[in-house]
Amino acid sequence: MSRTWENLSLRARLFLPMLAMILAALVLGGIALKIVSPDQFEYETGQQAAATQAVAAALNAALATSGEPQRTLAAFSSALGSGKTIAFRSVGHSSDRPAMIVPSHVPRWFIALLDIPELGAVYPISIGKDHVGDLLFTPDLSADIFEKYVGFLAIVGSGSALMLIAALSVYFTTGTALRPLERLQEGLTRMRQGDYDTLTPVAGPPEIRRSCKEANQLASTLKRLSLDNRGLIRKLVSVQDDERHDLGQELHDELGPLLFAIRANATALSDRVADDPEAASAVHGILQAAENLQQVSRRILEGLSPLHVKELGLEQSIRALLGNVQAQAPRLKLSCRIDASLNEIDGLLSLTTYRVIQESVTNVLRHAHAGAIDVAAEITGAEVAIEVADDGEGFPPDSPFGRGLRGMDERVRALNGSFALLRDGGRTVVRCRLPLAQEAA
């Protein structure tokens, strides 16, 4: 029951009690009519009944003293004529109590509702000891009943009119309140979806207008917070990139000469120990280790700061990255669609594009067990669209976010972009959009 009430609209909640009130008034009116009217009818016909009784007594007395009672009775009866209320009925006709007279144009159910008691009366007329007939009193209730019926119609009519007026006023008042409420709700939904710029129109009754104003201020506060937040993430990301860059530079500058020295010295040594196989093999081991160390350091440096994005341009850098991937996994079927106009973007946007692709393809190599990978990066409309899809086994069912995906998500959010991991027709897809126009943080 309470659930049904909860689901009722505001309009229905206002209408229903009103309808109940009107119905209750009608029922109570009917009950009052039923209780009061029998007494009223009895009171109103009582005097006529008494008068009829007196006429009967007078007639009986006249007949008792008359020399020709039959003629007196005939004269009385014909003088009475065919009156409806008082009439003479001679013996031998029916002996029913007379029915009352009711108006023909009032519905039966209404008359039944009035609960009218038996009001007709029969007064016996005798000559000597013989019962010769009866004087009948038939009450005429037409006027009374009609009056009550008109009263009843008036109550029902005015009740319905009142109800109609109230219903219309509820309909329009709630309408003026509900429309602004709906707009407010739409405004809140927009805010939830991240649109803080479209304002909610301030309209409706004062209470709702205040709420609309508050919602608009909330939107501007949220907008400021979101900008601050984005600025902070962006700062964080670029601080991180600077740090990596410095670290990479340092590693490069320190390791490079040391590695060179090891190789140069080992090479010099190898000439001297050519005739000692054991020493020659040890020197060869050193050279091999130095070679491996150089490869490892190159890989780490590449991860730390992809220097060539600036020098080569984004398109070439991505192609170089994919070339490396192909070299690492020669059996992987790699296809790509890299837009040459990507070279026109620079700074954080191009680095982010590179990082997203780098992390995605690394993930495919490490986790997906895929046979094919498809990389697309292009400028569509006002954004960079990146998509890396593989035909591997897909993300694990629980939340997959590790260091790599989280970092990607942060970078993308710093640029107000969107980032989604999906499974689409048997393919695992990382889809990312970065707006070209970056608001000043």
Ligand SMILES: Nc1ncnc2c1ncn2[C@@H]1O[C@H](COP(=O)(O)OP(=O)(O)O)[C@@H](O)[C@H]1O
């Ligand atoms: N292309 C992919 N196919 C299947 N699983 C993936 C793919 N990319 C990522 N994952 C899953 O998501 C997890 C988190 O990835 P990530 O955040 O990059 O962390 P990491 O690579 O360091 O494990 C991975 O451990 C892996 O289980």
Ligand SMILES: [Mg+2]
């Ligand atoms: Mg990863």
